[in-house]
Amino acid sequence: MSCLTEENIQFILEDIERRGLNYKGLKEEVLDHICIDVEAGILEGLSFEQAYKKISGEFGEYGLQEIQENTIFILNYKFILMKRALYILLIFAVYAILHRTNHLQGAGWLIALSLTFVSVLLIIFSHGLYKDKRRPVWNRFLALYGYTTSFLIITGHIIWWKFYQYSKIGMILTIISITAYGTLCLIYYLSNIKVSENKSEKKKNKILSVISAINLLLVVFDIIWLFTGHPNNIFVIIIAGFNLFIALPILLITGYFKEILITSLVIFYFIVYFRALPGYITDKINFSQEYQVTLYVKQEKPKINTPPYIIVRWQQFKNEGNKIELNKEQDGLWIKTLRIEGKKNIHYFISQDKRDYRVLLEENDINWNVMKLNSDTTIYLSY
Amino acid sequence: MYILKIYINIFDIYRNNIYICTMIRKDLLKGTLKPIILKLLSENDRMYGYEITLRVKELSAEKIQLSYGGLYPILHKLEANGEVLTETEIIDNRVRKYYYLTKKGKRTADKHIKELEEFVNTIRMILKPGTTHSICPV
Numbered sequence: 001m002s003c004l005t006e007e008n009i010q011f012i013l014e015d016i017e018r019r020g021l022n023y024k025g026l027k028e029e030v031l032d033h034i035c036i037d038v039e040a041g042i043l044e045g046l047s048f049e050q051a052y053k054k055i056s057g058e059f060g061e062y063g064l065q066e067i068q069e070n071t072i073f074i075l076n077y078k079f080i081l082m083k084r085a086l087y088i089l090l091i092f093a094v095y096a097i098l099h100r101t102n103h104l105q106g107a108g109w110l111i112a113l114s115l116t117f118v119s120v121l122l123i124i125f126s127h128g129l130y131k132d133k134r135r136p137v138w139n140r141f142l143a144l145y146g147y148t149t150s151f152l153i154i155t156g157h158i159i160w161w162k163f164y165q166y167s168k169i170g171m172i173l174t175i176i177s178i179t180a181y182g183t184l185c186l187i188y189y190l191s192n193i194k195v196s197e198n199k200s201e202k203k204k205n206k207i208l209s210v211i212s213a214i215n216l217l218l219v220v221f222d223i224i225w226l227f228t229g230h231p232n233n234i235f236v237i238i239i240a241g242f243n244l245f246i247a248l249p250i251l252l253i254t255g256y257f258k259e260i261l262i263t264s265l266v267i268f269y270f271i272v273y274f275r276a277l278p279g280y281i282t283d284k285i286n287f288s289q290e291y292q293v294t295l296y297v298k299q300e301k302p303k304i305n306t307p308p309y310i311i312v313r314w315q316q317f318k319n320e321g322n323k324i325e326l327n328k329e330q331d332g333l334w335i336k337t338l339r340i341e342g343k344k345n346i347h348y349f350i351s352q353d354k355r356d357y358r359v360l361l362e363e364n365d366i367n368w369n370v371m372k373l374n375s376d377t378t379i380y381l382s383y
Numbered sequence: 384m385y386i387l388k389i390y391i392n393i394f395d396i397y398r399n400n401i402y403i404c405t406m407i408r409k410d411l412l413k414g415t416l417k418p419i420i421l422k423l424l425s426e427n428d429r430m431y432g433y434e435i436t437l438r439v440k441e442l443s444a445e446k447i448q449l450s451y452g453g454l455y456p457i458l459h460k461l462e463a464n465g466e467v468l469t470e471t472e473i474i475d476n477r478v479r480k481y482y483y484l485t486k487k488g489k490r491t492a493d494k495h496i497k498e499l500e501e502f503v504n505t506i507r508m509i510l511k512p513g514t515t516h517s518i519c520p521v
Contacts (some may be wrong), residue, residue: 029431029432029455029479030432030451031478033451064451067455071456075459075460075463
């Protein structure tokens, strides 16, 4: 017969919960273990309070939380390995972006590799969900959704950036994959709020739902903004900035970084939106020494009113270029102010064709002009 | 403060108190806990957590005292691997969880115990050359 009252047991239960032990299966047996230890203390002549104080001193204020973390780690080591993979992804992404902003070759491939990493993580996560038997129907639905999204990320990106003639389809697929990923995150964390085992888990799922919802909302606004013909620089900056400066620090500080789905979403959105306007980004951000030059495009006998574009590529960056819209100053004169790093030769040609410049490159035999952009430069149009 | 939190979260720095042992250094015990637990379970129909710690304490003449942190993560891992099954009973208003070995668990236990015995013998060969065949009870 136990010498502990129901109140004593309830007291111990509440105290171990306060110390951070909330994992149900573990909590019950640790409670039993502590109760037996306390009973042994009482049989030795200690009061309940003295016995419990002695036992609780052995595991300390954070000891039980640590046991819970160790148990969860051992049970979920695959997910922990995925977390390590996330670090690699983050390193890839940062390196790719540094590469991109410094106009180095291979940045595109690094970004593609990062997105492949995102897709692989999503596939592994979805597979884990598929095998999870706690909510079989719901989890399988989410898993299938996850598989489809990862497929869209890969195909969309490849088509957009490598099959130029279908770049619009690629862009649409990428937009769908971005929206699908955001939606998946939102419904996953929202549905987890209901089945949270304790307050801290509920809080975590709420915060992650909010991050997902903000991202999804911004993306929807961006898409609407884009399809109504507005330049989408504003939302690109907001989404990339939100994920880099708000969402990622929150995940790191709270430790929710271990949640694969939300972390890969944040990194994914950041990469895609950073990549979305490389011309804009490379115009505006440079880590190396830069200076500003103004480019004048002049037509001696003004005939055209539609704005011409200048397609610019760096000499050491031959496979990728930037299509820059020129601003009309007056009839026959367009100007554009650029930020240029170093004194480099650039290759350029002027076009009025609105299509993707890579399509133009494939369709036409274009003669690239070369100029050194050291100071304000004037280009004369022959037509 | 935030930088420190980020550092802790990234590198999983937790306070290291996996198990308490009074006489034997914990780095020496590392890797032997699972075979010890499996051995005890193989000798008993079923055991619960406290019973295992008590038995280890008795058998080791109080030189090894398993704490919650050493025992339960391993038991949960064994359960997740299908090496043990559990049954619960309500005793004195509390839930008591009993563990017993499955067929797979029995095979794992045999394998681990054999490996541990070989390891102990090998160490003995190094420390006391000439006494090679005695088997150290776990």
